[in-house]
Amino acid sequence: MNGENQDQLLLFEQYISKQLDSKAIKDFEQQLQKDPTFRESFRHFLKSKELIYKAGYQEEKAHFESKREEMTHRHAQLQVAQQRFMRRRRLMMMAAVFVILVATVFLLIPSSPSATPEELFTANYEAPEVPGFLSTDQDSLLREAYLSFDKKDFQDAKRQFEALDKNTFTPSDRSEIALYEGITALELGEYARAFTLFDRADQHQQQAEWYEALSWLKQGNSQEAIQAFRHISAQDRHYKQDASKKVLEDLGQAE
Numbered sequence: 001m002n003g004e005n006q007d008q009l010l011l012f013e014q015y016i017s018k019q020l021d022s023k024a025i026k027d028f029e030q031q032l033q034k035d036p037t038f039r040e041s042f043r044h045f046l047k048s049k050e051l052i053y054k055a056g057y058q059e060e061k062a063h064f065e066s067k068r069e070e071m072t073h074r075h076a077q078l079q080v081a082q083q084r085f086m087r088r089r090r091l092m093m094m095a096a097v098f099v100i101l102v103a104t105v106f107l108l109i110p111s112s113p114s115a116t117p118e119e120l121f122t123a124n125y126e127a128p129e130v131p132g133f134l135s136t137d138q139d140s141l142l143r144e145a146y147l148s149f150d151k152k153d154f155q156d157a158k159r160q161f162e163a164l165d166k167n168t169f170t171p172s173d174r175s176e177i178a179l180y181e182g183i184t185a186l187e188l189g190e191y192a193r194a195f196t197l198f199d200r201a202d203q204h205q206q207q208a209e210w211y212e213a214l215s216w217l218k219q220g221n222s223q224e225a226i227q228a229f230r231h232i233s234a235q236d237r238h239y240k241q242d243a244s245k246k247v248l249e250d251l252g253q254a255e
Helices: 003-016 022-034 036-070 075-108 117-124 140-150 154-163 171-187 191-200 202-218 222-233 241-250
Strands: none
Touching (some): 003 022, 003 036, 022 036, 140 154, 140 171, 171 191, 191 202, 202 222, 202 241, 222 241
16 A cells, blocks of 8 residues: 555545544545546445445354353353454454455456547447438428538538528427537537537437537547546436446546
């Protein structure tokens, strides 16, 4: 265990035992909110403390059960058995603490990513197909925008999308247009604009969340990507839940 981890474990212990002054407590809680790695380390520390407490509880339970069974034996035998048990208990507690501390160190050391964010973007990104039926009497600009999108002429698709009078469409159609226009912006590297458009795709939320998470990968922003994929993987009915869990594993963030 290196000095940095020891200092962090000491800080965690001082915080939960209320040994910090008010300024240090405020700094600690602000770091919890802003630093995902620090927050994850503190969560593992609390889990380790809980395991230690449970280990002690189980040992105490075994002690009292053993003592109750031995009350029928002679006093001398009870004393001998009790002394043996106490020695064994101390050894077991020392072993349990050692195992938990070693496990904590491994938990605090993040797994190495198996691929870069850019590689994961390439492996997971695929532009969706355009709506299956484009009527000739459909809004001509929208039809041209979808056709340009399908041909991967994203500059022309952007021009056509921007020229649309979206007020003439139903809320569902506007949501779908926002999704495709957002993906067009993503293809062109216009990330801020893509995020704004994904927010408007309120009736296509799951697809928008997936492409927004992918956009963080394309930008090489691992921390934002991890948060986005965790949000998706926590939704049992999300159509990309399993894919998000796989991306997290490849980023060294398996849960």
